[in-house]
Amino acid sequence: MATIPLEHAHNEAEWRLPTRGVVAMTSLIIAESTIFTIFVTAYLYNLGRDTHGPTPKEVLDIPWFYSICLISSSLFIWLAEHAIEHAKMAAFRLWWSVTILLGLIFLYGTAIEWHKLIFEDHLTISTNLFGTCYYSLVGLHASHVVVGLIMMLVTVAFAFTRHLHPEHAYRVKVLALYWHFVDAVWIVVFTVVYVVGR
Amino acid sequence: MDSGMPIPQGIEGAIDRTPAQSARGTYLEAIHSWIVTVDHKKLGILYIAYALVFLLVAGAEALMIRIQLIRPHNDFVSPFTFNRLFTMHGTTMVFLVGMPILFGFGNYLVPLMIGARDMAFPRLNAFSFWISAFAGLLLYYSFIGGVGLSGTGSAPDVAWFAYAPLTEKAFSPGHSTDYWAVAILASGIGSIGTAINILATVFCMRCKGMTLFRMPLLPWLYATTSFIVLVAVSPLTACQAMLLIDRYLGGHFFDTQAGGSAILWAHFFWIFGHPEVYVLVLPAFAFANEIIPVFSRKAIFGYPAMVAASVGIGFISLGVWAHHMFTIGMTSFGNAFFTLSTMLVSIPTGIKTFNWLATIWGGRIRFTTPMLFCIAFLFQWVIAGLTGIMLSVSAWNWQLHNSYFVVAHFHYVLIGAIVFMIFAAIYYWYPKITGRMLDDKLGKWHFWLMLIGFHVCFDTMHIPGLMGMPRQIYTYEADRGWNTLNAIVSVGGFIQGIAVLVLVYNMVHSFFRGEEAGPDPWDAWTLEWATASPPPPYNFATDPVVASRRPLWDLKHPEDPDSAFE
Numbered sequence A: 001m002a003t004i005p006l007e008h009a010h011n012e013a014e015w016r017l018p019t020r021g022v023v024a025m026t027s028l029i030i031a032e033s034t035i036f037t038i039f040v041t042a043y044l045y046n047l048g049r050d051t052h053g054p055t056p057k058e059v060l061d062i063p064w065f066y067s068i069c070l071i072s073s074s075l076f077i078w079l080a081e082h083a084i085e086h087a088k089m090a091a092f093r094l095w096w097s098v099t100i101l102l103g104l105i106f107l108y109g110t111a112i113e114w115h116k117l118i119f120e121d122h123l124t125i126s127t128n129l130f131g132t133c134y135y136s137l138v139g140l141h142a143s144h145v146v147v148g149l150i151m152m153l154v155t156v157a158f159a160f161t162r163h164l165h166p167e168h169a170y171r172v173k174v175l176a177l178y179w180h181f182v183d184a185v186w187i188v189v190f191t192v193v194y195v196v197g198r
Numbered sequence B: 001m002d003s004g005m006p007i008p009q010g011i012e013g014a015i016d017r018t019p020a021q022s023a024r025g026t027y028l029e030a031i032h033s034w035i036v037t038v039d040h041k042k043l044g045i046l047y048i049a050y051a052l053v054f055l056l057v058a059g060a061e062a063l064m065i066r067i068q069l070i071r072p073h074n075d076f077v078s079p080f081t082f083n084r085l086f087t088m089h090g091t092t093m094v095f096l097v098g099m100p101i102l103f104g105f106g107n108y109l110v111p112l113m114i115g116a117r118d119m120a121f122p123r124l125n126a127f128s129f130w131i132s133a134f135a136g137l138l139l140y141y142s143f144i145g146g147v148g149l150s151g152t153g154s155a156p157d158v159a160w161f162a163y164a165p166l167t168e169k170a171f172s173p174g175h176s177t178d179y180w181a182v183a184i185l186a187s188g189i190g191s192i193g194t195a196i197n198i199l200a201t202v203f204c205m206r207c208k209g210m211t212l213f214r215m216p217l218l219p220w221l222y223a224t225t226s227f228i229v230l231v232a233v234s235p236l237t238a239c240q241a242m243l244l245i246d247r248y249l250g251g252h253f254f255d256t257q258a259g260g261s262a263i264l265w266a267h268f269f270w271i272f273g274h275p276e277v278y279v280l281v282l283p284a285f286a287f288a289n290e291i292i293p294v295f296s297r298k299a300i301f302g303y304p305a306m307v308a309a310s311v312g313i314g315f316i317s318l319g320v321w322a323h324h325m326f327t328i329g330m331t332s333f334g335n336a337f338f339t340l341s342t343m344l345v346s347i348p349t350g351i352k353t354f355n356w357l358a359t360i361w362g363g364r365i366r367f368t369t370p371m372l373f374c375i376a377f378l379f380q381w382v383i384a385g386l387t388g389i390m391l392s393v394s395a396w397n398w399q400l401h402n403s404y405f406v407v408a409h410f411h412y413v414l415i416g417a418i419v420f421m422i423f424a425a426i427y428y429w430y431p432k433i434t435g436r437m438l439d440d441k442l443g444k445w446h447f448w449l450m451l452i453g454f455h456v457c458f459d460t461m462h463i464p465g466l467m468g469m470p471r472q473i474y475t476y477e478a479d480r481g482w483n484t485l486n487a488i489v490s491v492g493g494f495i496q497g498i499a500v501l502v503l504v505y506n507m508v509h510s511f512f513r514g515e516e517a518g519p520d521p522w523d524a525w526t527l528e529w530a531t532a533s534p535p536p537p538y539n540f541a542t543d544p545v546v547a548s549r550r551p552l553w554d555l556k557h558p559e560d561p562d563s564a565f566e
Helices: A009-014 A020-046 A064-085 A089-119 A129-160 A166-196 B027-035 B040-068 B079-113 B122-144 B176-204 B217-249 B262-296 B303-319 B332-344 B346-360 B369-392 B394-400 B404-434 B440-466 B483-513 B551-556
Strands: none
Touching: A020 A129, A020 A166, A020 B176, A020 B217, A020 B262, A064 A089, A064 A166, A089 A129, A089 A166, A129 A166, A129 B217, B027 B040, B040 B079, B040 B122, B040 B404, B040 B483, B079 B122, B079 B176, B079 B217, B079 B262, B079 B404, B122 B176, B176 B217, B217 B262, B217 B303, B262 B303, B262 B346, B262 B369, B262 B404, B303 B332, B303 B346, B332 B346, B332 B369, B332 B394, B346 B369, B369 B394, B369 B404, B369 B440, B404 B440, B404 B483, B440 B483
């Protein structure tokens, strides 16, 4: 019987590979970033090509408060990640709930903005090119917020029923990675729609 | 190096000594087990079988196109049917044949080659397959859905690139375009899922000792392909969403009358469309990387250069899309940029070609059926690349765009390179998947018929293109001088059809009557040949440990292991 000489034999413990959740979420984020890039490109390309109004300048107000809510939620979810890593479950539940709350406030902000646009400014997705691009891009982002919130609500349900334990910290981190992405994309969408676009 | 340290559970422990057992059960149980399976091998087989069925369907569509074009003023099918035939032929071949068959082999081989138990996410794997399968059924349901079987139903008729604004509600009423868009959307989601899965598998599931640079080239190339899928198929998904917003919600993305842009669709589509060629061809390269060394009895030449070239192709391929759009009209800077970036691809592909030649050079070549397909692939790939460089020159492209020269060029890539390598892969890995060898005599018949049919068809097809015959035309005038050429092309098409039928017969025949393969019929070197044929559900009895790029060589040649040279 032949034996195979192997140089790694004496340090087997050093055989470490990246965790699959992080690699998969990173891959998903790459794919999602590309989708957002396409919608952002369409938005920028179509700026000012409308045949009729309303135009972005006439109807859009900068949602400072709601944007700060969403972007600061990245900080709170980071605190939550930190807490569960150190087995501080009470702190985790607190920071995680704050993150969800901030996400919900952001969604509420989008809802009242759309309500105003639809009922006061009479801008819908089919009104003009701006409406099509605006609702698609902001709606695409909002749908990602909704997906993130659903996953975080499931997690918080597990946390409050004591089914979530510090050994799940790794899974929480994968979910948090997604949420950081959703927040980062908002910076791009915000810049494109409310800064450049107006 | 720390030599002579015995490893009790090295790769040897991975070899399964238990005799193969045939599972017994009712047919219903068997079908159930295939539907609920999350095993990467079964899903791989499902992908391949599904793709082969659609290969026959899309091949039949191609032959109907060729019958229609065999002589001028033919009326074998109606013009409306003809539009549907080439739309469905292209869409099917790319999304329901090319992608699934390559993902099928990837699914089957990547975990085995890296010594893993399964893919990183088995259930995601099953989801990806079934949503792709759903996409295929949905696309073909369009034939009988809508207006029903009379005529040709409501199959899409907007060509596989579905340029706007033809696809807008005003110009494509009814649901034919919706079938197309939703099917592509669904298949795209499946592709992205599989790409994520392959990347996670390659990076996270390798067995002990298998560093990235000890990994066989096939997983390397599948990782590259998967990366391209992430960044190239996603734009397609995004622009299908835009198209559906236009069609269902009254949006104006591609509605030129409301300020929307048809050119934007062309850009978005080709941002997907060109990298897609590399999504399809890189797995074909991957097969060549595994098969050519084994039948040349030499290790692959220039492994690091092969990795670098593959990853290089992956990146360059993302910056060449607008060479499909020279005739749409771009700035001279745009023309120059995309001409040069397209030509740049020829450098890494040239590196690969020379490395394959250097692998064969001085080897003890065994001309088995898979190797024959590999050799034909090398020649045909070079010719396909050369016409590609011709077409990348924007001035030449203006003359020949959307002519049969372009059709001949990309069929040279898709059939001459990719389909030939898929056939090579079928002959090479069929023994592993089924436990039985494919008949070599029938294989040779298949190869020679395919080779002759291919060259009769596609070499000839360049000429009517140069003479100005546009693609996607229903018929042509008799005085153009295209008649004989088109007849020859059609004959070549039928010879290839017969060749594929020989393969189908061989696959069915050998499944029942083929010679028993044993675990390692080709005397190969990668880990999949360490398992029984077909491999047990758990793949490896114990986790293998490897010390070089060719673990099985090390095992068979303890006096001269590869690991001594690392």
